[in-house]
Each structure stands twice: as C-alpha cells, then as structure tokens.
Amino acid sequence: MKVLGKPRRRVDGRAKVTGQTQFADDIFLPRMLHMRLLRSPHPHALIQNIDIEKAKSHLGVHLVLTGKDFPVSFGILPVTQDEYALAPEHVRYVGDPVAAVVAKDEQTATEALDLIAVQYRPLATISTPEEALTQPEPRIHAYSELGNIHRLQAFQFGDAEEALKNADCVFEDVFFYEGNTHLPIEQHAAVAAVDGEGKLTLWSSTQVPHYVHRQLARVLQMPAAHIRVVACPNGGGFGGKTDICNHEMAVAKAALALGRPVKICLNREEVFYMHRGRHPVLMKFRTGVTKEGRLAGMHLQTLVDGGGYGGYGVASTFYTGALQTVTYDLPRYKFEAARVFTNKPPCGPKRGHGTPQPRFGQEVQLDKIAEKLGMDPAELRLKNLIKPNSLTANWLKVGSIGLAECINQVTERSNWHSRYKKMPFGRGLGLACGAYLCGAGLPIYWNKMPQSGVQLLIDRSGQVTAFCGATEIGQGSDDVLAAIIAEVLGIDPFDVRCVTGDTGMTPVDLGSYSSRVTVMMGNAAIDAANKIKLQIAEAAAEQLGVSPERVSFANGKVFFENQSMTFGQAAGFAEEKFGTLGAVGSYKPPRAPGRYKGAGVGPSPAYSYTACVVEAEVDPATGWITVPKIWIAHDIGRTINPVLARGQVEGSVYMGLSEALMEEQVFRRLPPKLSGALVHKIPSLLEYKSLTSLDMPEVDTVLVEDPDPNCPFGAKEVGQGPLLPVMPAVANAIYDAVGVRIDELPITPDKVLRALEKKSKGESARVGPERFPAVPYPEPVVVPPPWEGGDGNAVQGHERTRLKVSSA
Amino acid sequence: MRRNVQVGLTINGEAAEASFAPYKTLLEVLREDLDLTGTKHGCELGECGACAVLVDGEPKLSCLVLAVECAGKSVDTVEGLAGGAKLHPLQAAFADLGAAQCGYCTPGILMTAKALLEKEPKPTRERIKEAISGNLCRCTGYQQIFEAIEEAAERLSTEAARRNE
Numbered sequence: 001m002k003v004l005g006k007p008r009r010r011v012d013g014r015a016k017v018t019g020q021t022q023f024a025d026d027i028f029l030p031r032m033l034h035m036r037l038l039r040s041p042h043p044h045a046l047i048q049n050i051d052i053e054k055a056k057s058h059l060g061v062h063l064v065l066t067g068k069d070f071p072v073s074f075g076i077l078p079v080t081q082d083e084y085a086l087a088p089e090h091v092r093y094v095g096d097p098v099a100a101v102v103a104k105d106e107q108t109a110t111e112a113l114d115l116i117a118v119q120y121r122p123l124a125t126i127s128t129p130e131e132a133l134t135q136p137e138p139r140i141h142a143y144s145e146l147g148n149i150h151r152l153q154a155f156q157f158g159d160a161e162e163a164l165k166n167a168d169c170v171f172e173d174v175f176f177y178e179g180n181t182h183l184p185i186e187q188h189a190a191v192a193a194v195d196g197e198g199k200l201t202l203w204s205s206t207q208v209p210h211y212v213h214r215q216l217a218r219v220l221q222m223p224a225a226h227i228r229v230v231a232c233p234n235g236g237g238f239g240g241k242t243d244i245c246n247h248e249m250a251v252a253k254a255a256l257a258l259g260r261p262v263k264i265c266l267n268r269e270e271v272f273y274m275h276r277g278r279h280p281v282l283m284k285f286r287t288g289v290t291k292e293g294r295l296a297g298m299h300l301q302t303l304v305d306g307g308g309y310g311g312y313g314v315a316s317t318f319y320t321g322a323l324q325t326v327t328y329d330l331p332r333y334k335f336e337a338a339r340v341f342t343n344k345p346p347c348g349p350k351r352g353h354g355t356p357q358p359r360f361g362q363e364v365q366l367d368k369i370a371e372k373l374g375m376d377p378a379e380l381r382l383k384n385l386i387k388p389n390s391l392t393a394n395w396l397k398v399g400s401i402g403l404a405e406c407i408n409q410v411t412e413r414s415n416w417h418s419r420y421k422k423m424p425f426g427r428g429l430g431l432a433c434g435a436y437l438c439g440a441g442l443p444i445y446w447n448k449m450p451q452s453g454v455q456l457l458i459d460r461s462g463q464v465t466a467f468c469g470a471t472e473i474g475q476g477s478d479d480v481l482a483a484i485i486a487e488v489l490g491i492d493p494f495d496v497r498c499v500t501g502d503t504g505m506t507p508v509d510l511g512s513y514s515s516r517v518t519v520m521m522g523n524a525a526i527d528a529a530n531k532i533k534l535q536i537a538e539a540a541a542e543q544l545g546v547s548p549e550r551v552s553f554a555n556g557k558v559f560f561e562n563q564s565m566t567f568g569q570a571a572g573f574a575e576e577k578f579g580t581l582g583a584v585g586s587y588k589p590p591r592a593p594g595r596y597k598g599a600g601v602g603p604s605p606a607y608s609y610t611a612c613v614v615e616a617e618v619d620p621a622t623g624w625i626t627v628p629k630i631w632i633a634h635d636i637g638r639t640i641n642p643v644l645a646r647g648q649v650e651g652s653v654y655m656g657l658s659e660a661l662m663e664e665q666v667f668r669r670l671p672p673k674l675s676g677a678l679v680h681k682i683p684s685l686l687e688y689k690s691l692t693s694l695d696m697p698e699v700d701t702v703l704v705e706d707p708d709p710n711c712p713f714g715a716k717e718v719g720q721g722p723l724l725p726v727m728p729a730v731a732n733a734i735y736d737a738v739g740v741r742i743d744e745l746p747i748t749p750d751k752v753l754r755a756l757e758k759k760s761k762g763e764s765a766r767v768g769p770e771r772f773p774a775v776p777y778p779e780p781v782v783v784p785p786p787w788e789g790g791d792g793n794a795v796q797g798h799e800r801t802r803l804k805v806s807s808a
Numbered sequence: 809m810r811r812n813v814q815v816g817l818t819i820n821g822e823a824a825e826a827s828f829a830p831y832k833t834l835l836e837v838l839r840e841d842l843d844l845t846g847t848k849h850g851c852e853l854g855e856c857g858a859c860a861v862l863v864d865g866e867p868k869l870s871c872l873v874l875a876v877e878c879a880g881k882s883v884d885t886v887e888g889l890a891g892g893a894k895l896h897p898l899q900a901a902f903a904d905l906g907a908a909q910c911g912y913c914t915p916g917i918l919m920t921a922k923a924l925l926e927k928e929p930k931p932t933r934e935r936i937k938e939a940i941s942g943n944l945c946r947c948t949g950y951q952q953i954f955e956a957i958e959e960a961a962e963r964l965s966t967e968a969a970r971r972n973e
Contacts (some may be wrong), residue, residue: 013903016911017895019846019886023912024846107829185858185946186912195825235848235912236946434821474947525869551887643906651909654949685855685944693937697952 002554003487004713007643010479011493012233012472017792019621024205025189025233029261032191033062036109036252038099038116039273040091043127043343043678044138045120047098048262054115055101060108063254064116065100074215076208078445080310082141085219085249091120092140092308093345094679095273100417102262125343127667127678129282129305130773132340140308140341145777150306150339152315154780154797155321155598157393158332158788163297167288172653174284175361176744176769179305181277182350182662183690186235188274189265190248192255199226202252206231206568207241207471208511213334213503214311215244216252225255227252228504229640231511237473238655239349243276243311244805261388272683273792276348277665279316279339280305281357284596284772285365293375297332300324300358303775304339309346312674313339315601316347319354322602324362325392327403327435328384332785333393336777344667349513351720355436356727358743363432363728367735371567376420377431377732378411381611391410391783395594395792399606400714402706403433404633406611407444409633410701414613421736427617428736430773434610434724438637438708438717439516440580441589441603452508452520454528456485458536458581462556462568464489470521471501475516475719477643484522484712489531489536491567496537506583515717518640519605520587521713527585535581539574579733590710596783596794606708608716609635612653612725615697616733620701623749625661625734631728633702637716642703648718649701656726662689662746668795672702815879819844820888830876835859837875838885846886846915850944857943860916861885863904867923869942886915889922897963898922898956907956909947917943921957930961931969 015021052064067088073083087098091677099116103109123138126148136147144150164170190204200222206212209231217224222426234241247264254262266274288296302320306313321335352359368379381403386392388401411417411431420429443451455467466485471478480494499505509521534554540558541548543565550560565573575581592603611633616625630653639645665688666681682688707714727745737743740755743766751767759765781797784790812827819842826841835852851855852871857905859870862884869876889896898918902908908914917940924931924939931939936957937950945953 009904012904013908014895014899014909014913016914017886017899017902017918018890019844019915022845023848023910025849026839028840028843028845107831162925183854183946184910185914186910187850234910235850236910238946270851275871471825474912476909497933562845643904643952645910647906647948650949650951651947652949655946684853686850686853690944690946692941692944693950693953694941696937699951 002490003483003493005639005642008493010476010641010644011498012478012480021233023186023235024191024203024333025265027191027203028702029191029193032256032261032263033102033104034106035100035102035111035254035262037097037104037247037250038113039096040096040098041677042091042120042122043125044123045091046123047087048119048121050099051117052099054180055112058112058115059262060100060104060614061112062258063102063252065250067098068341070219070249072220073105074249075213075242075310076312076444077310079314079698081449082310085246085253093343094677095270096308097246100254102254102258125678126188127342129340129342132342133773140343144341148341150310150341151317152338152778153317153598154192154336154777155394156780156782157725158335158785160299160332160334161295164286165166165298167296168291169372170286170288171365172286173361173365173368173743174769174772175364177281177357178664178666178745179278179280179347180659181272181275181665182238183238183688184234184236184238185239186248187266187268188245190251191261191263193261194259195256197489199228200252201228201230202248202257203230203568204231204248205234207234207237207473207513208503208625209471209503210469210508210510212244215226216249219249220252220256226327229473231501238351238510239513240276240548241354242511243348245274253467260501265504265786268685269683272680273345275665276311278350279347279354281320282359282769283358286359287365288745289369291373293373293380293383295328295330297335298330301772301775302337302358303339305347306310306339306341307344307346308341311346312348316349316354318601319600320358320513322394322780323355323435324358325394326396326398327386327433329386330393333779338775338777342740343474345549351723352436353514354726356792359724360727363725364731364743367732368785378407378416378676382407391593394602395599396602397593399608399636399710400706402704403611405610405704406633406635407433407476409704410611410631413700414631416613424568424619426737428733430614430729430732430736431601431618432612432725432732434721435607436717436721436724437514437603437604438519438711439589439608439609440514442600443510450524450588452509452524453586454521454524454772455507455584456528456532456582458532458571460568460572460575460593462566462571464497465489465499466525467499467508467632468521469501469503469508471512472500473512475512475638475648476641477512477521479644480518480522480640484525485529487497488526488533489567491556495797515720517710518715518717522715523587524585526712527587528583528677531583531585532581535578536570539577540570543573593792595792597782598781605710606637606716608718608721610722610725613725614729614733616730618734618737618752620738623752624757625747625749626750627657627697627730629698631700632722633704634718634722635704635706635716636718637708637711638705640706640715645718646701649722650699652697652722653699653726656723657730658691659771660727660730660745660747662748663796664746673778741768747791813876815876817878817880818882820884825954828875830840832875833871834873834875834878835870837868844885844887848912848915858916860915860919862919862923867920867925879887884919886918891916898960901956901963905956905959907948907953913943913945917953923962925964929965
C-alpha cells in the first residue's frame with residue numbers, strides 16, 4: 001500500500017482551514033432574495049384560515065406561500081409520504097411550517113411573518129408514547145396502523161419463549177434512552193435558482209442529494225431531468241441532514257415562481273424543530289443465559305416515540321431490533337416494536353440510527369448478567385462472540401469480526417484486570433461493545449440499480465477527475481474517493497480532483513448515511529479505476545515492450561523493472577491508443593440471505609465492531625460524574641487515512657459521552673394561560689447541554705484491522721460504530737464506581753444521587769423506568785433461524801409485514 | 809426607509825469601507841457586505857463560537873458585536889490568516905492533524921487559537937482547553953484540535969528561533 005494506511009492531510013484540508021470551503025449559506029447570487037418560514041405555535045391544531053394579504057403588501061416582500069401552493073406530499077420513505085412543504089390544514093408540532101415569505105432581505109421577511117394571520121383550532125395534544133397508546137383520538141395521522149400507533153412490528157426467530165423457559169437464569173430489564181438531537185454547528189441552509197434554460201438548481205446542506213432530487217421532482221411536479229441538486233459540504237450532519245426538508249421544497253418553489261435566486265437559512269431554534277434526531281426509546285429485555293454464561297435467547301420489546309411525522313421512522317424502528325444479533329451468538333430471538341406519533345418535532349436517524357438505544361440496554365444488561373454469574377464482563381462477551389462468516393438468527397450475514405482483538409486491546413491498555421472492581425469507592429471502570437452496518441443492504445426505495453457510481457476522466461496531462469454522488473459531510477468522503485483511486489493508479493491523492501454530491505454532474509450515489517460511503521463508493525471507485533488502469537497498462541506495456549500484467553503503477557510512475565514513464569505519459573499513450581479516456585464503476589451490495597418481509601433492514605456488506613472501556617469518578621456527595629479517560633478499539637477492516645479514522649472514532653466517543661451524560665431533547669407544557677402548548681424545553685445551543693473542550697477526557701484510540709472481503713481493500717466503516725459502546729460503558733463504569741444502576745440516559749448527577757439515596761435506605765440501588773406499558777403487538781412473523789432448518793423465509797405471519805425498506 | 813451607515817475599518821490589514829443598515833452585526837457585515845464568508849455562524853446568539861474573529865487582536869464573537877462599533881478598529885478573520893499562499897502554522901497543523909473535519913467551527917477556533925498563541929506562545933493543554941471552551945465542535949472530540957494547536961505552537965517557536973538566529 002502506497003497511499004492507504006499512511007497519515008495524510010485530507011484532500012480538502014486546505015480549503016477547510018482557509019475559510020474557502022463553500023457551505024450552502026456562503027452562496028450569494030446576484031438578485032438573490034431571502035426566505036423565512038412561519039411556524040406553528042401549537043403542538044396540534046387544525047388551520048382554519050390563513051390571511052396573507054398584509055404580508056404580501058409589506059414593502060420589500062416578493063412572495064408569500066402557504067399550504068395551498070403545495071398540493072403534493074413527500075417523505076423520505078415510500079411508505080410514509082406524510083409531509084407537506086407547508087402544512088395545508090393540520091399542524092403536528094410546535095415549529096411545523098405553515099407559510100413562507102420571500103423578501104429582499106431576511107429582516108424584511110421576518111417582519112412580514114408577523115403580518116400573517118393564522119386562525120388555528122387547537123386539538124388535544126399527544127405528548128408521550130403512553131398517551132399515544134391510550135388515546136387513539138385525536139389522530140395525528142389518518143394512515144397510522146392503529147390509533148396513534150404509527151407502526152407495529154413483530155418477528156420471532158426460533159421459539160425464544162421456550163429458550164427463556166429452559167435457560168438457567170432469565171434477566172428482565174427495562175431501559176429508557178431519552179431523545180437527543182444532532183446539533184450540527186452549521187444551521188441548515190438552501191439556495192434555489194433558475195438557470196438560463198429555465199431549469200432549477202438547489203444547493204443545500206443535505207447528506208442525500210439523490211433523495212432530495214427525487215422528492216423535489218415529485219413535489220414540484222417537474223421532470224427530474226430539469227432539476228439539479230448540489231449537496232454543499234455539510235457543516236456537520238450526523239444524520240440531521242438525511243431527511244427531506246420543508247425549506248428545500250419551499251425555497252425551490254419560490255425560485256421557480258419568481259425567476260430569481262432565493263436563499264433560506266434556518267436559525268438555531270428552527271434547527272431544533274427540524275430535528276429528525278434520536279428517537280426516545282423505552283425497551284424491555286428478557287434474556288436467558290446458561291450458568292456457564294452462554295446466551296440462550298432474547299425477547300426484546302421497544303416503544304419508539306416518533307414525534308409528528310414518519311420520516312425515516314419505520315426504518316429506525318426496525319433498527320431498534322435488527323442488529324441485536326450481530327455481536328453475540330444468539331440462538332433464538334424475538335423482537336417486537338412499536339412507533340407512535342406524538343406532537344413533537346419528528347425524530348429520525350442520528351449517528352447509529354435506532355441501534356444505540358437497544359445497544360445501551362443490551363450492554364448494560366450483559367454487565368448485570370456478568371455480575372450475577374460472577375464472571376468478568378470481558379470474558380462473558382468473549383465467550384459469546386459470534387463467529388466470522390456466519391449467519392445470525394435473523395439471517396444477517398456477518399463477515400470479518402475483529403471484536404475479540406478490540407476487547408483485548410481495551411482491557412490490556414486500561415489495566416482492566418487489575419483495576420476493575422478493585423478501585424476505591426467512587427472510581428470505576430465499565431466495558432461495552434458494539435457493532436454497526438457498513439451501508440444498508442437495500443436502498444430506501446425499491447430498485448435493482450447500483451447504490452453508488454463513480455466516473456473517471458483522465459487525460460494526457462495525467463489529471464484524474466473523479467465524479468461521484470457521494471456527499472462530503474466532514475467525514476472525509478472526498479478523501480476516501482481520492483485515496484482509493486490514487487492507490488489503484490499509483491498516484492498522489494492530491495492529483496485526483498473530486499467532483500461530488502451533484503445530481504446534475506455526478507453518477508448516482510445514495511448519500512452519506514448508514515456508514516455506506518467507504519464501502520459502496522470505495523468499491524465503485526476501485527471498479528472504475530481498475531478499468532482505466534487496464535487501458536493504461538496495455539498502452540504503457542507496448543512502449544515498455546512487456547506484457548500488460550507486468551506493468552506496475554506507483555509513486556506517479558508506470559513502470560517495469562527500471563524502465564518507467566510518468567503516469568501522465570502513460571495516460572497519453574493510452575489516449576493515443578484508445579481515444580479519450582474514461583471509465584465508470586458501480587457497486588451494489590450482495591443479496592442478503594433473509595427472505596422474509598422485513599428482512600430488508602439489517603443486511604450490510606460488512607459489520608464493524610468496537611469495544612470501549614470508560615473510567616468514571618463519581619462524587620457520592622453530589623452525584624457529579626467525571627470521566628478522566630476512555631479506551632476504545634475499533635475494527636475498521638483496513639485504515640484508509642489514520643488521521644481521519646482516528647478523528648471519526650474520537651468524534652464518536654465525544655458524541656456518545658455527551659449523550660450518556662447530558663444531551664436530551666425534552667419538552668414541557670406552557671402554563672394554561674399561555675396556551676398549555678407542549679414546547680421544546682431548550683431550543684438553544686446554550687441550554688441544550690453538550691460537552692465542551694473542558695469536559696472532554698483523554699481518549700486512547702486503537703484501530704484494529706480485520707479486512708473484510710466485501711470491502712474496498714478490506715476497509716469497513718468508522719463514522720458511527722464507535723459511538724455505540726460509549727453510553728453503556730459509562731453506565732457500567734458508574735456501577736463499578738458507586739454500585740448504582742442508572743438504567744436510563746442521560747445519566748445526570750441527580751439520578752446518581754437518587755440511586756445512592758435509595759441504596760443507603762436499603763432499597764433497589766437503581767434509577768430507571770419501572771414498567772413497560774401494554775403494547776398491542778401483532779402476532780409475530782415467524783422465521784426459523786438457519787440452525788433450525790429455515791431457508792430465510794417466514795413460515796407464519798409473512799402476509800402482514802408490508803415493508804421492504806432500509807436506511808440508516 | 810432605513811438609512812445605511814458608512815463605516816471605515818481595517819480588515820485583515822487592509823483599509824475597508826462598508827455601508828450597511830445600522831442594526832447589522834459585525835458577522836453580518838463581514839459575510840454579506842464584505843464578501844468574507846470564511847467567518848461562520850451557528851446560533852447568532854453568542855453560544856457556539858463559530859463566528860469568532862479578532863477585534864484589535866482580541867477574540868470576539870462577531871454575532872454579538874454591532875458593526876458600527878468597529879469603526880476605526882482592526883478586524884482579523886480567517887481569510888487574513890495565511891501569509892499569501894503560505895498557510896499559517898495553525899492552519900497547516902489543523903489541516904495535517906485532522907483538527908478540521910467538517911471545517912465549520914474551524915475558522916472561529918483558528919482565530920481564538922491565534923489570539924491565545926500571541927499571548928502565550930507555549931500554552932499547556934489545560935490552557936488550550938480553556939481558551940477554546942467557548943467554541944463548540946461536534947465532529948472531532950477536540951483531541952486533534954488540542955494537538956494541532958500544540959503543534960502550531962511548536963512550529964511558531966521554531967520559526968521565531970530561526971528568525972532570531
């Protein structure tokens with residue numbers, strides 16, 4: 001390897017440190033106008049009338065749009081097309097957009113918002129999942145499965161109940177993971193303009209230009225060929241820019257109506273309303289183990305608080321159960337899930353998409369199991385690790401798995417065996433593991449086309465231009481693209497120009513979500529680069545007088561033994577021989593073995609693995625938690641650029657620790673005289689607590705390389721997986737420190753104090769949800785696991801699950 | 809109609825004049841009237857630090873400063889950090905060591921770090937943590953930012969030593 005594995009400045013590094021990276025709000029076009037949205041102050045209401053006359057006649061206002069201008073709905077998933085750019089008649093959360101004003105500047109647009117008179121008829125508010133379960137009316141969406149229950153899912157892979165009955169011990173635990181939000185520092189922005197041919201261009205801070213493109217065509221009723229969506233580099237995404245946004249539709253419509261460029265940039269409060277963040281999830285785990293500490297079976301129930309719209313929610317809900325099987329050998333598994341609608345900003349995918357919540361529960365429960373069985377938590381996990389190249393109970397195909405090495409690394413480096421359970425009261429260590437997708441096996445909408453395409457253009461100057469729809473959100477997707485092509489062609493990554501995330505210029509790539517980019521774009525890039533390499537090798541071989549397979553590419557040279565030419569010269573010979581040089585490559589994941597309906601969520605070309613040890617200090621007088629150090633080891637398959645890979649791991653540790661200790665998107669009711677509305681408690685960066693530089697502990701990062709054959713040069717994902725074990729490792733460390741279980745996130749000092757108080761009174765030293773409500777889960781789809789003679793099809797209940805969908 | 813005000817100030821060492829509505833913040837004037845979009849915004853309420861610039865050498869949140877207050881003052885932004893085509897050691901270290909992921913908080917942190925290193929050429933890790941505690945970064949986990957500032961301090965002191973030889 002000449003390029004891969006070596007620490008390098010990322011290809012877009014210079015632009016980022018000079019202020020030259022152009023984010024969406026940095027675009028200023030001639031004659032550009034500005035848009036602001038009017039948002040509902042009611043959590044749940046019907047719109048009776050909107051009077052826009054005064055706003056329209058306000059000096060400097062060019063256009064006012066309302067729900068009437070958007071007859072067509074949209075939604076990221078084909079099964080939930082339940083949103084409108086502007087709500088036509090029904091608002092479902094405080095912040096739901098109802099009107100848009102376009103004016104000469106933001107100030108004028110903001111003034112005009114106050115001149116729009118909306119008459120609402122408030123409806124009763126559904127504020128919690130418990131209310132959604134018990135109050136079918138008023139119904140937030142008519143299409144939901146049952147009252148205010150959006151979706152119900154149930155699967156059974158082997159008779160889990162029997163496995164629990166026969167197990168030596170059964171552990172039953174209820175956990176709660178509070179919702180939280182992405183908090184990208186860049187507020188969402190979009191600019192729309194109509195070009196000289198009358199075609200529309202939308203520049204947006206989106207992670208998914210391809211999906212925005214499709215939905216714009218639907219909502220605007222325009223040919224997709226006349227729409228170009230450019231994903232600007234995102235100023236942080238974390239999943240928060242993977243949904244289709246109201247403002248993208250509204251600003252596009254306005255530009256078409258006015259024939260002038262229009263920009264919108266959400267303010268910070270609006271970003272909290274846009275949300276699509278971590279779903280609050282209540283979960284109940286019943287897990288059976290043998291006295292030797294082998295898992296016998298698990299029954300997991302989840303209750304997912306979706307907020308006001310569908311978004312990615314159906315997929316998120318599947319993900320609260322789909323990946324429980326890919327880490328430890330689980331012979332039998334039953335999973336039941338429900339997502340409810342509530343009158344809060346819609347939830348969606350945040351880093352780890354639906355899997356951090358059950359991962360928290362599973363890993364804390366394993367800690368309890370180890371304690372009860374008198375086993376070391378690391379030993380318990382090592383004993384149960386799933387085998388490489390195996391099938392799981394729910395028919396996922398697991399490839400390489402470097403988790404044992406990850407566990408060994410973090411336990412050795414933290415001196416786990418000499419310090420766990422042996423430190424003075426108030427100090428402790430906690431261990432947890434995690435696993436994640438390297439891209440979802442299926443696209444969001446059903447199709448058999450490639451999930452990523454790369455096009456290469458090479459000429460006699462030796463310049464290489466790579467076109468790909470993948471989106472740079474800070475994770476380094478452009479650097480991965482350049483590095484992989486450079487590795488194949490033996491050139492420097494800086495000699496590759498990346499043109500990415502532009503539906504008008506680049507082959508389709510589904511976007512930056514589900515940790516799919518390295519694997520899918522990387523494989524497509526190898527495919528394209530290998531095709532062009534063959535041509536160049538053939539032309540160069542003629543010059544060198546050898547056969548093409550003996551020609552090597554490295555360090556900007558094409559050579560055989562000590563005869564060489566520059567890459568540019570070789571490209572010139574190839575151009576002479578074959579004409580203008582270009583190649584395309586594409587990638588589609590292998591077909592997953594599961595055949596039952598619902599098997600579409602969970603498959604991935606490969607899975608990444610992580611182990612983490614957290615050290616915690618807890619002050620028993622105040623409950624204050626300090627984390628001095630975290631050890632983390634991530635099985636990345638192969639490292640493309642260790643500087644960026646380490647950054648992804650440490651960024652995940654940061655975000656995970658922040659979620660563990662403080663982040664929460666929570667709501668409160670205004671007093672009755674102020675409408676009693678359910679409002680966001682803290683829609684500001686100041687009050688939405690997140691870790692600062694002062695709170696960040698030392699992080700010891702190890703990259704474990706267990707290459708996976710499905711991945712480019714073996715490289716797996718690194719952007720999301722390392723977040724997963726952090727939260728449970730914190731909870732487990734707190735238990736080791738002061739002997740209390742906090743079974744809900746975030747773990748705040750008041751919860752620790754409450755648990756310590758209970759402990760001192762001789763009560764259960766635990767704070768967390770006390771009960772799991774009755775949920776009308778349906779009869780499960782019954783699928784025998786591979787070792788019970790199944791073929792991946794359901795034997796019962798297969799008719800009711802209607803979905804073929806996947807995402808992250 | 810609102811009347812614009814006319815203000816003269818020094819931006820990145822060059823004399824500049826701008827005409828703008830008097831309620832505009834320095835952030836808005838830099839980005840909208842002076843084409844200096846390198847300075848970012850994450851809240852416009854003084855909470856995130858993305859808009860930090862130097863006013864007379866002191867780090868300030870440009871979203872909390874009225875541009876009219878800057879008449880006659882000297883304002884430094886990320887655009888003025890590099891010496892021509894040559895990156896400032898802070899910029900080079902940030903690019904080399906992974907301190908910029910999405911790059912959105914980067915300009916504000918670079919300017920804050922510049923002010924720190926001018927006052928304290930060899931800050932401890934603790935001082936660096938304190939200095940940038942008002943700059944939120946959601947990507948990096950801060951480790952590589954700390955390391956880049958330390959590396960830049962090294963490079964700057966080596967450069968200074970070389971100049972003194």
